[in-house]
Structures are given as C-alpha cells and as structure tokens.
Amino acid sequence: MSTLPPPEDRTDRDDRTDDGDIVIRVRGLKNCFGEQVVHEDLDLDVHRGEILGVVGGSGTGKSVLMRSIIGLQPPVEGEIEVFGENTIGRDETEATAIRKRWGILFQGGALFSTLTVSENVQVPLKEFYPGLDQALLDEIAAYKVVMTGLPPDAAPKYPAELSGGMKKRAGLARALALDPELLFLDEPTAGLDPIGAAAFDELTESLQKTLGLTVFLITHDLDTLYAICDRVAVLADKKVIAVGTIPELLALDHPWIQEYFNGPRGRNAVSSAKVHAEAENVTEDRG
CATH class of the missing domain: 3.40.50.300 (P-loop containing nucleotide triphosphate hydrolases)
Known part of the structure; x- marks a missing residue:
C-alpha cells in the first residue's frame, strides 16, 4: 500500500x-x-x-x-x-x-432551542467573559450574525424559525464569537x-x-x-x-x-x- x-x-x-x-x-x-x-x-x-x-x-x-x-x-x-x-x-x-x-460548529449547528440566535452567539462570551456589559454582548452578537451572511433580523429569532442553512450560519456565528484562531x-x-x-x-x-x-x-x-x-x-x-x-x-x-x-x-x-x-x-x- x-x-x-x-x-x-x-x-x-x-x-x-x-x-x-x-x-x-x-x-x-x-x-x-x-x-x-x-x-x-x-x-x-x-x-x-x-x-x-x-x-x-x-x-x-x-x-x-x-x-x-x-x-x-x-x-x-x-x-x-x-x-x-x-x-x-x-x-x-x-x-x-x-x-x-478556538471555535466549534457541531453537526446541525447545535443551537439552544430556547435561546434566540443572538443569545446563542452570546453563550461563549458569557462563559469566558462574564463581566461584559449586555449592550456590548448584543453589539458583538449582531456583528457576528451579519458576518456569517445572516440578515440582521435573524438575531432575535429562535432556531425553530430558521431554515437548515440559517441554523448552520447561526452556529458558525457562535463559533466565531470569541474571535478564534x-x-x-x-x-x-x-x-x-x-x-x-x-x-x-x-x-x-x-x-x-x-x-x-x-x-x-x-x-x-x-x-x-x-x-x-x-x-x-x-x-x-x-x-x-x-x-x-x-x-x-x-x-x-x-x-x-x-x-x-x-x-x-x-x-x-x-x-x-x-x-x-x-x-x-x-x-x-x-x-
């Protein structure tokens, strides 16, 4: 071989x-x-x-x-x-x-169904930087959502309201939340x-x-x-x-x-x- x-x-x-x-x-x-x-x-x-x-x-x-x-x-x-x-x-x-x-996109996006897209993106930010102001968290999440090609109005939506492709992009936005290498x-x-x-x-x-x-x-x-x-x-x-x-x-x-x-x-x-x-x-x- x-x-x-x-x-x-x-x-x-x-x-x-x-x-x-x-x-x-x-x-x-x-x-x-x-x-x-x-x-x-x-x-x-x-x-x-x-x-x-x-x-x-x-x-x-x-x-x-x-x-x-x-x-x-x-x-x-x-x-x-x-x-x-x-x-x-x-x-x-x-x-x-x-x-x-590092950031991780698991199969299917692995979004939390009870959280909005914005809140999902904020999960790693709150985990690693618990002292961040909520207004800043919202701003970062909004930026990451747009960065992955989602429309701004996707941020307040829940995973159940998204198509399969949008869920993948939302999961990617969360994976990029911490500006990973x-x-x-x-x-x-x-x-x-x-x-x-x-x-x-x-x-x-x-x-x-x-x-x-x-x-x-x-x-x-x-x-x-x-x-x-x-x-x-x-x-x-x-x-x-x-x-x-x-x-x-x-x-x-x-x-x-x-x-x-x-x-x-x-x-x-x-x-x-x-x-x-x-x-x-x-x-x-x-x-």
Whole structure:
C-alpha cells in the first residue's frame, strides 16, 4: 500500500515546516469504546492558516478525533498539542486559556432551542467573559450574525424559525464569537442542498482568508474538498493513512481512497470544480 510520509517528514511541502506553524499535533492517539478500538497509533499535523479536510468511511471516528482534540473525548493513549500546548490533563484554568482560542460548529449547528440566535452567539462570551456589559454582548452578537451572511433580523429569532442553512450560519456565528484562531467544523454542509452547500463553502473560505483562520473540517462532501481544502487527511484502518493535496491522494493505491475519489461522486466533484475554476477565470478576465 502506498502512503504519504507523515506531514512533518515531507520535503515537498510549501514553507510551513517549522514546529511553530503546526497548530494541532496528534501523536500515537488511541481511542476506544469499551473493547472496540476506534483509533490506534494515529498521527496528524494541522498547519497554521490551512483548511484541512478530514474524510473517512462510516465508523472511522472522524468526530471522535475532533472530540479528542477539543477535550471532550479523552484518549486512552497518545499526545495532543494545540498551539504548542499539551491539552491532556490540564487544570481548568489552563484548559480554559486554550479553549478561548478556538471555535466549534457541531453537526446541525447545535443551537439552544430556547435561546434566540443572538443569545446563542452570546453563550461563549458569557462563559469566558462574564463581566461584559449586555449592550456590548448584543453589539458583538449582531456583528457576528451579519458576518456569517445572516440578515440582521435573524438575531432575535429562535432556531425553530430558521431554515437548515440559517441554523448552520447561526452556529458558525457562535463559533466565531470569541474571535478564534482555530475553527472546527463538523459536517457543516450536511443536509444542505447543493446551492446552500456551495454558499457555505464560499463563506468558510472567505472567513478563513479574511480572519487568518486555521480550519479543521470534517466532511463527506467531495465538492467541499475540491472547492476549499488545502489538504485532506484520510482516516482508515484506525489511523490517518495519508495526508496531502487531492492530486497527491489520487496517486495512492489504497482501495478506499481510489473508490472515494474516483467513483461517480468523485468524478462529478472534479467536473464541478473545473466548471467553477473556469467561471472564476472568465470573471477575472472581464475584470
């Protein structure tokens, strides 16, 4: 089986090679549910300023990996560093200092149904900065709502009054409430129609560039991978079997990788990416 060398050993990457440019470092990770081993000896690096897509078949533990990194699923074995700090076994004060620097969009948005959009966005602000004036909280929430492409009148609405796409954007607004450096997105386009999914991809890419974010993106959406991901990490056989650009992954002979990227959906995604690129070129030429 052909696999790419671990990210830290590769010599053909761009200039993001220093340890200071590794925002997330996972080494020797093992996760279990009872006697079922989900991950074993899993290694992964996420580089500053990149959008890293994370893919894998059902049951490969994509969300479990994210939950381990953010401290919700303590691993059985292994080391996890975020921003150069070991996140395992930290006391609450130290853990809080790290958590302030990331934002998370869980599947479905995970909004509190009894709170308005504005109040949902304010939850992390109140948790980490309990002394903030309510007027300032309202102002920050209103700004984050508009930042994610929602109309201003969405702020006083409840989740039940929002479409699926609007719920995702409201969840994203909450994830951005603390001006994070690192953004975790768990299946952000799941359940959206193609137009809504493409719009969310464009929003993610725009925010990443504007805010200088590092993005850890779990997805099964091939269009998303082709449209916005700098690199893709593939989970299989209880570990990350390869990390690289899509052309690099396509050169590998692992059966799951070949089936995933070269199957009918993969070919459709390639066609869509080419059409999108051609449209952008036409727009640039006219400009």
